[in-house]
Amino acid sequence: MDVTDVPATRPGVKRLIGVDFDLGALRTAGPRYWAFVTVLLIFTTLGIIGWIVFLTQGAGVMAQRDNTTWGLWFSNYMYYVGLSAGGLVVYASVHLFGAEQFRPLARLAVLQAGVLVMVALLGDLTDFVRPWRFFWFVVTPNPTAIFVYTGSAAAAYMVLCFADLWILITGKGGEKLAHRMTLIALPFAMYLHTTTAFVLALNKSRELWNSAVMVPIFLTSATASGVALLLICAYIMQHFGVLKFKKSMFRSLATLLATVIIIDLFLLLAEIITVYWPTAAKLGHTERMTLFFTGPYAWMFLPVLVLGIGAFALLAPRSTRHLPKIQITASAMYVVAIFFKRYTLMSMGFSIGTLGQYETPYLPSLVEILLAVGLVSLGLLFMTIGAKVLPLAVPEHEHEEAHYEPWRTELEEDDAEEAAHPGIVPERALDAG
Amino acid sequence: MSGDRKLRDKAEESAPEGITVSRRRFVEGLGVCAGMLAAAAVPGLLNATAADLAQASEGEANTGDEVLDSIIEHDHAINYPDKPVYYAKPAGKEKWAMVIDVKACIGCRRCVYACVKENNIGRNSGFTYIQVLEMEPGKVELETAELNYEEAGRSDRWYMPVQCMQCADPPCVKGCPVKATWKEPDGIVVIDYNKCIACRNCMITCPYGARHFNWVRPQVPASEANPDVPLEEKAYVVEKCTFCVHRTRNGETTACTEACPVGARKFGDLNDPDSEVSQLLKTRRVWRLKEEYSTDPMIWYVG
Numbered sequence: 001m002d003v004t005d006v007p008a009t010r011p012g013v014k015r016l017i018g019v020d021f022d023l024g025a026l027r028t029a030g031p032r033y034w035a036f037v038t039v040l041l042i043f044t045t046l047g048i049i050g051w052i053v054f055l056t057q058g059a060g061v062m063a064q065r066d067n068t069t070w071g072l073w074f075s076n077y078m079y080y081v082g083l084s085a086g087g088l089v090v091y092a093s094v095h096l097f098g099a100e101q102f103r104p105l106a107r108l109a110v111l112q113a114g115v116l117v118m119v120a121l122l123g124d125l126t127d128f129v130r131p132w133r134f135f136w137f138v139v140t141p142n143p144t145a146i147f148v149y150t151g152s153a154a155a156a157y158m159v160l161c162f163a164d165l166w167i168l169i170t171g172k173g174g175e176k177l178a179h180r181m182t183l184i185a186l187p188f189a190m191y192l193h194t195t196t197a198f199v200l201a202l203n204k205s206r207e208l209w210n211s212a213v214m215v216p217i218f219l220t221s222a223t224a225s226g227v228a229l230l231l232i233c234a235y236i237m238q239h240f241g242v243l244k245f246k247k248s249m250f251r252s253l254a255t256l257l258a259t260v261i262i263i264d265l266f267l268l269l270a271e272i273i274t275v276y277w278p279t280a281a282k283l284g285h286t287e288r289m290t291l292f293f294t295g296p297y298a299w300m301f302l303p304v305l306v307l308g309i310g311a312f313a314l315l316a317p318r319s320t321r322h323l324p325k326i327q328i329t330a331s332a333m334y335v336v337a338i339f340f341k342r343y344t345l346m347s348m349g350f351s352i353g354t355l356g357q358y359e360t361p362y363l364p365s366l367v368e369i370l371l372a373v374g375l376v377s378l379g380l381l382f383m384t385i386g387a388k389v390l391p392l393a394v395p396e397h398e399h400e401e402a403h404y405e406p407w408r409t410e411l412e413e414d415d416a417e418e419a420a421h422p423g424i425v426p427e428r429a430l431d432a433g
Numbered sequence: 434m435s436g437d438r439k440l441r442d443k444a445e446e447s448a449p450e451g452i453t454v455s456r457r458r459f460v461e462g463l464g465v466c467a468g469m470l471a472a473a474a475v476p477g478l479l480n481a482t483a484a485d486l487a488q489a490s491e492g493e494a495n496t497g498d499e500v501l502d503s504i505i506e507h508d509h510a511i512n513y514p515d516k517p518v519y520y521a522k523p524a525g526k527e528k529w530a531m532v533i534d535v536k537a538c539i540g541c542r543r544c545v546y547a548c549v550k551e552n553n554i555g556r557n558s559g560f561t562y563i564q565v566l567e568m569e570p571g572k573v574e575l576e577t578a579e580l581n582y583e584e585a586g587r588s589d590r591w592y593m594p595v596q597c598m599q600c601a602d603p604p605c606v607k608g609c610p611v612k613a614t615w616k617e618p619d620g621i622v623v624i625d626y627n628k629c630i631a632c633r634n635c636m637i638t639c640p641y642g643a644r645h646f647n648w649v650r651p652q653v654p655a656s657e658a659n660p661d662v663p664l665e666e667k668a669y670v671v672e673k674c675t676f677c678v679h680r681t682r683n684g685e686t687t688a689c690t691e692a693c694p695v696g697a698r699k700f701g702d703l704n705d706p707d708s709e710v711s712q713l714l715k716t717r718r719v720w721r722l723k724e725e726y727s728t729d730p731m732i733w734y735v736g
Contacts, residue, residue: 059631059669060649066560069636069646129669133630136611142512147610147634204726205604205640287576354642355564355595356575 018170025388033388040381047374050367051126059129063365067357068350072364072372073127075342079225080120080379081154081196082218082338084113085189086226088161090253092186095179101249107168107392108237109230112383113189114161119379121154126371146202150195157192160185169391193222200345207284208348213271220264225338227257228311228331233383235328242387247322254327258315261334265308284352291351292344297361301344307337496706500715504530505703507729508601512615519627520663521678524619527702529676529731531690532713533594536736537697540565540585540592547692548596551677553664555651562674563596563689564642573722594698595722596689597622597643597674598730608638614671620731621676626663629670636671640723641730644673676700 012024054061064071091109093099102109125131141148164181167173173180197218200209231253237243274280275289292301314330315321352358364372386392496502505528517523545563548554554561566578567590578593585592599622606614606622613628614635636644650668658664661679677687681700685691690698701708706715710733713719719733 058649059646062648065648066636066642066645069633128631130631133611133628136613136628136630140612142607142610142612144607145610145634147608147632151610199634203604203608203638205638283574283576349637352576354640355566355580356578357580 017166018172019166020391021389022391023389026385029388033384037381037384040377040384043377044374044381046370047372047377050370050374054126054367054371055129061365061367062127063363063368067353067359068347068362070346070350071127071362072343072368073123075339075346076123076372076375077120078196078218078345079339079342080116080123081192082222082342083226083229083335084116084120084157084161085193085219086223086228087116087230088113088185088189088226089223090227090230090256092182092189095182096186099252101246101252104243104245104249104394105230105234106394107165107390108233108243110161110165110168111386111390111392112230112233113226114158114165115379115382115386117154117158117161117192118382119375121158122378123372123375124151126375146195146198150192150199153188153192153195157185157188160188168394190219193218200349203349205354206349207282208275208288209345211271211274213267213274217264217267217271220260220267221338221341224257224260224264225335227253227260228334231257231327231331232335235324237387237392240387243393250324250327251322254315254321254330257331257334258312258321261308261312261315265312268304268308284356288348288352291358292348295351297344297347297351300340300347300361304337304341304344307333307340311337496704496711498706498711498715501703501706501711504528504601504714504729508620508703508731510616510618511603511606512609512612513617514612514615517617518615518623518625518678520661521617521623521675522682524617524621525682526704527619528704529599529620529681530701530703530710530714531676531687531732532699532710532719533732533734534697534699534736535591535593535734537695538565538592538594538693539695540567540582540587540590541694542585543692543694544594544689544698547688548674550657551659551662551680551688552672552675553651553653553659553662553667554672555647555649555653555667557649557652558645558647559649560645562643562645562672563594566593566595567591568593593722593734594689595641595643596732597676598641598722598728598732599674599676601729601731602727604638604640604728605635605644608634610634617678619682621678621681622673623675623678624671624673626666626670626672631669631671633671640726640728644671646671 012022012027014021014023062071087109090099090102091106091113094103094106125134128134137148137151141152160181164178164185167177167181194215197215200206201211201214204210231250234243234245234250234253238245272289275285291297311330311333314326314333320326347361350359350362496505508528542563542565545561545565548562549556552562564580566575566580567582567587568574568578570589570591573593582590599616599620601620603616603622606616610632611628611630613630614622614624616622631646633646636646647667647669651664653664677685677689681687686700687698690700699709699713701710703711703714705711713735714733717735719735721730721733723730
């Protein structure tokens with residue numbers, strides 16, 4: 001069922017702030033849909049219970065201590081912000097680089113970006129015992145504290161994503177405004193991610209964080225994991241008939257993914273070489289890094305390498321890159337790899353304390369896990385409801401895609417597309433000319 | 434025509450995945466990226482300006498000694514809200530400093546215990562302001578130092594107490610997003626417990642492990658509680674050594690200095706050229722922990 005094909009007069013469609021919310025679709029949703037929503041609601045409730053326990057019992061219910069100053073909430077913050085920025089890169093490339101094949105993804109990518117950064121911010125908020133003290137951020141912000149930049153960037157970015165989604169859905173301001181919004185949103189996504197990387201990199205107190213390569217690594221990890229998640233999300237939406245995409249769109253995504261993964265792995269390699277090369281090695285660096293290769297921290301770092309290289313190996317051969325199974329497997333591998341990478345990065349700052357004392361690896365407590373699961377469920381809930389209620393499909397007349405008809409081959413579709421829009425000359429043809 | 438197009442499309446689809454980039458759009462994209470990079474540089478610029486301004490407005494040192502003057506000049510208030518922290522008297526004219534004689538220190542941890550009592554550190558909080566490291570002879574190497582040693586006074590080890598260094602250039606103060614911690618005019622770094630948002634970024638930025646978070650509500654037996662030091666409001670916020678601000682601004686010395694049985698700790702005012710610390714800095718070969726980080730600690734080691 002394609003929600004945008006529903007006429008506005010259909011019962012159950014409520015128009016609010018210019019958006020057609022198809023509430024009727026919820027009524028006709030099957031039992032499997034509601035079962036999934038119920039599960040999400042249960043987990044979200046568990047998260048809320050976890051938060052109440054935390055607020056009433058104090059920070060002691062967390063597994064974080066002085067030596068592991070930050071925990072799961074922080075690695076998740078980096079993770080979600082990255083996933084969010086990555087999705088937006090794909091959407092923005094439609095407008096900035098004319099990657100028209102990604103246009104059908106636009107609304108989905110922006111919704112995913114907004115929801116993820118919301119979850120990231122909620123993760124921060126639920127880690128503080130007195131969240132209301134946050135108003136000091138506004139009253140006395142400290143210009144030398146990078147937290148001020150990343151926090152305000154995330155908040156503004158969330159607003160920007162939802163505003164952008166609204167513009168895309170309502171079509172207000174037309175293509176021109178949508179284009180201008182990406183001119184703001186993409187640099188903002190990168191700015192948000194740069195400042196997040198700086199939260200780690202700008203600390204001379206933490207040897208393995210204090211590296212400028214942290215910033216490009218964050219950007220590539222973000223793009224790779226964000227693209228991978230978007231690819232999975234697009235397949236899911238297609239599977240449940242919410243959206244339809246061409247195979248070539250998925251192949252383009254997969255190629256983009258493979259490219260970014262190899263850059264991501266390359267940057268990691270460059271960093272590792274700098275730590276160990278005989279003329280560069282410092283005891284403080286090598287001792288810490290070795291814990292992640294052979295020590296008690298290996299379980300979180302080795303998956304990054306195995307899954308990362310594995311995902312690239314799956315996507316690299318051209319002959320199999322177009323297969324949905326390959327694409328989905330590789331994407332899932334990299335989404336998981338980046339989770340471990342964030343967890344590893346966080347732990348690298350704490351594996352050996354600032355006074356040289358070894359610390360056992362941090363594992364989140366039950367309350368921290370409940371909070372994290374609750375937040376993921378909340379995000380998924382937003383996406384699940386959004387998939388039904390929001391007009392996520394980009395209407396036909398807004399892009400060059402032909403209406404999806406499974407009995408046709410892709411080439412026939414392209415012909416039909418030209419017949420439907422004889423005035424549109426692909427830019428590729430122009431460039432070639 | 435249709436056949437041509439089919440061929441062309443086929444070629445395009447097998448070509449490197451057809452991310453089409455027109456020249457104009459590519460240049461536009463590059464421009465946006467450049468703008469983003471420029472925006473990312475803003476924090477750095479702000480940093481530099483803030484530091485310059487702070488330095489320009491400070492620094493009248495006149496002890497008649499070059500060494501002391503340059504130290505004092507560099508040790509100025511940072512992010513100071515123009516009124517002293519609520520649990521202390523206003524700062525006087527002093528510039529506080531400490532020198533620890535590691536040759537004399539026997540690692541008995543009496544300073545640690547005295548500090549815990551003096552500063553209302555929760556007996557259940559699981560930290561102490563002062564951490565004494567047992568070091569191997571022949572090197573100053575933290576990676577091989579032992580924090581939880583059981584036997585003090587070993588002749589084949591030396592001992593190095595570490596606490597808040599009251600740095601002249603404190604990364605913790607610069608890392609606090611809400612200015613809940615600052616450096617007062619006499620050089621003491623303090624925390625406003627009622628303002629701390631508990632983000633713990635200061636603990637990340639501190640290279641000396643000197644800041645500690647109250648993960649639990651600190652508990653102190655009523656008979657041992659010090660009325661001059663906050664207790665209740667330290668729950669779920671960061672705390673650290675304050676050079677015993679409640680004592681030192683009343684003409685007393687710090688609790689750790691008082692408790693040291695071998696006199697390894699010297700505490701005093703750098704503005705007074707005759708104070709013990711001034712004399713030591715002028716005449717002895719002194720060093721500071723992680724000097725290469727240029728945090729300029731106000732605690733020196735000697736011996």
